[in-house]
Amino acid sequence: MLRDAAVAALAAGLLGLPLIGFRLLDQSGGEGLTTRWPELAAAVALVFTGRLALLLIDGGAVRVALLIMVAFAASAFFVPWPAQFLKVVAVGGAAIIAIRAGLILAGPRPVALAGGAIRPIGRFLPWLLVLFALILPVLPFADRGVVDVGILILTYILLGWGLNIVTGLAGLLDLGYVAFLAIGAYTTAILGTQYGLSFWMCLPFSALSASAAGILLGFPVLRLRGDYFAIVTLGFGEIIRIVANNWRSLTNGSQGINNLPRPTFFGLADFTGSPAPGHKAFSTLFGIPYSPIHRVIFLYYVVLALALAVNIFTLRIRRLPIGRAWEALREDEIAAQALGIDRRRIKLAAFAIGAAWGGIAGAVFDARQGFITPESFGFLESAVITAIVVLGGLGSQLGIVLAALVLIGLPELFRGLNDYRMLAFGAAMIAIMLFRPRGLIATRRPTAILK
Amino acid sequence: MTALLVIEELTMRFGGLVAIDAVSFDVQPAAITALIGPNGAGKTTLFNCITGFYRPTAGSIRLAGDGDRTIELARLPGHRIARLGVARTFQNIRLFAKMTVLENLLVAQHAELMRASAFSIAGLLGLPSYRRAEANAINKGRYWLDRIGLLDRANDPADTLPYGQQRRLEIVRAICTNPTLLCLDEPAAGLNPRESADLAALIRAISTEQGLAVLLIEHDMSVVMEISDHIVVLDYGRKIAEGSPTTIRQNKAVIAAYLGEPEDAVA
């Protein structure tokens, strides 16, 4: 056991030797090098203790492992670490292993009870979430920042629900979904700034242009096999970004487009303190004092309404023949074809609809930010959206909400730990897949019931 | 009686390998035609050509259409062939595993329901015309599930069924497409003798009452001999014999193909 742990520690030491043990110094006239032996030693010690505890648990000495971990977590809290991050890992990791040991000691989980408890929650949770989303802006703690994060999360939920049609239902792994977000965002931005169309006029155009792009791309590539399809869509996403970066006459290149039209109150009033001549201010329309938060709250509800509309649409279309055909294609393309389903056409429909929602999300993206640059539409965004769909549980609308809350909401809470945010994000993606390979919500609701 | 399906000089080559070599035979309507032969004789490849998964290298496959018209299947994509009334099952069962038993049967009625939903518009709006169509589709599913004794499993995911029931479900799923020709690829594989006998009776009954032509690949000779009207024997991609069960049973070439050449078999 000790030997096993020592091997793990040795491996960790070798892995960390160049990258943790040394630090490149960016000096003028070339790179310098300094050492960080204490950090490396601490990392190796962490791996050794952690591995030992896990081995003890596997070997049945759960109590010993629990004791060691509790003691380790407590002492790690007071011992000076060479880096704050290592301390967090030490205390957190020890706590997690201790909890695991504790759970094992508490005996096997009553499975029936857990299953029974989840079902009623599963039924009420969606309504609770909708209710919470509806009243969020009027809650006492909801300042401008909170509502803004709410808009962000809702935008990702909107994107997740849009992609869910493509990836969750039709089973097409699209790693370039951000392309449709970009096309929608640029459509609204260009129409708004160059042709003076309002946000509400631009919205359908964004959906249409993204959808058209989806059909154009989908036509040749939809017959590709799963992984190849994923890579081609990834490439498409990158192409759109590169084009946006270089087609300066249209997109203003890497400078991006500023001063995008903000949504008005359905064309009736603006959200400014001093509206342009001939326009009404939202505050005067309702006879309330002007506050900049009105615009944010209004946008929040716009996104919420759009998201709920997409949700209702998806829930309905899932129960229609086309929705069933999507799921059938996901399960077995060959069998679906043998039943008379035209794979290309049905997939193309999924792709076009998913792209349209992406385009709408793009318009919303503009409205929230007020400016866009090509850098907002990198591969990382696609990865995040895909991760939300897969981590939520393919096809599950509720799962997407939960995954978006975890992946987008939690990092926003920890803005202070900015440097470690994306590290934790990557680790979370791995961890969820390792522990729940089918996603957070793996149950599927039938589309028709025989009574 | 004119044939439902006429296969003429059908050849399928994969690179240098000739999987089917100029095979011709007819399939009669409302009758059961069995396709037998040792492993690797090209039976499943022939199925794949008929149902559009492979494009044959040469030859023709003609399906009788309305009146005197015939439709050449050899160049059509698979889903078009399915819509013309050729349904099939697979050697390794291909159900939609995570979808329920009933949903599997609804997917089979895709073309009809799609028309009723006016390409989803009527469906999205929840118009009564579509709701009626869906209720009919569910009733049809109910009828067939009742026939194969799976009514109580209708709302369970298909992959939770035991093997024998999955086989039966796959067959009725194919029937739900309203075919005129049903191609069954080893429907009795992996079943015990009793299940096989039940299945044979079911296939016979469905063929008779629906006036459905069945093309059957099967290794279980008791099933083949009992229910077939006509038997075609393939070996190494060639047709070596054809006839009624009694004539096939006595055919020397068939016995040799199955048992090996006499000198090997005798020892």
Place this chain on the structure above:
Amino acid sequence: MAYFIQQLINGLTLGAIYGLIAIGYTMVYGIIGMINFAHGEIYMIGAFVALIAVLAFTSAGIASIPLLLIVVIVAAMVVAGLYGWAIERLIYRPLRGAPRLAPLISAIGLSIFLQQYVQLTQGGRVKTLPPLMPGGFTLMRGDDGFAVGISNFQIVVFVLTVVLMAGLTLIINRTELGRAQRAAASDPVMAALCGIDVDRTISVTFVIGAALAAVAGVMVVLYYGVIDFFIGFLAGLKAFTAAVLGGVGSLPGALLGGLVLGLVESFWSAYADAAYKDVAAYAILVLVLIFRPSGLLGRPEIEKV
């Protein structure tokens, strides 16, 4: 003409780097059928290890350039191989048999994680290294006075690539390990029944792929002399394109695909718009997948029914 030949040489150098990374994709895809999305990051780590090793060994007193080159390559291969081993062992192995998307999403997560890890430990700024092996030969001079040159290090790149490819081909075709690999690739269950340690074989595949990617990393540091924590993403994508182009599963195909891609990029940058060179690369990927999905040297795959 002279300019053309110069682009040819530059393109082949770039192509050799892509090709070495592509081999890892092709081998892993061949054996477990997954796109190891984090493979590009291994290359990036290889490049960082190489840079650090150059500085560390130089300050430790190794002055001979060939010796330095050898120890740096060995160090990068060992560390990257270890990373490849650890990744397979800790993340991909538990996910074998999981739904198809699970390993792919973990791989994307891992890719983000490794980028951030390197950014945190080594900083986000671009790292530079002055050329270790300056100098070269002038091969010819064009009519317009344009001199076609090949640098000493470009020669090293070509020689190294040929040697590694030859070695790898030998391993795959002649050794027990290669046989086990081919067996596990075509049917893992049957291979296990025949007494092949499939787990170990897969581990070794990851190690070899990672080690070769590390060599590509060494080349990038020493040839271009500019790296940052983000180089793995684009290089990984290009290398995957190269693997597909050559035919996934085919080792010579991976190298050929890399060379073709390197040439396309080089010529595109020289004769068309450099800003769109990546678009050209992706366009090739799409066209190949549509018109010849089995790649240049791959075997066509028949859809099994």
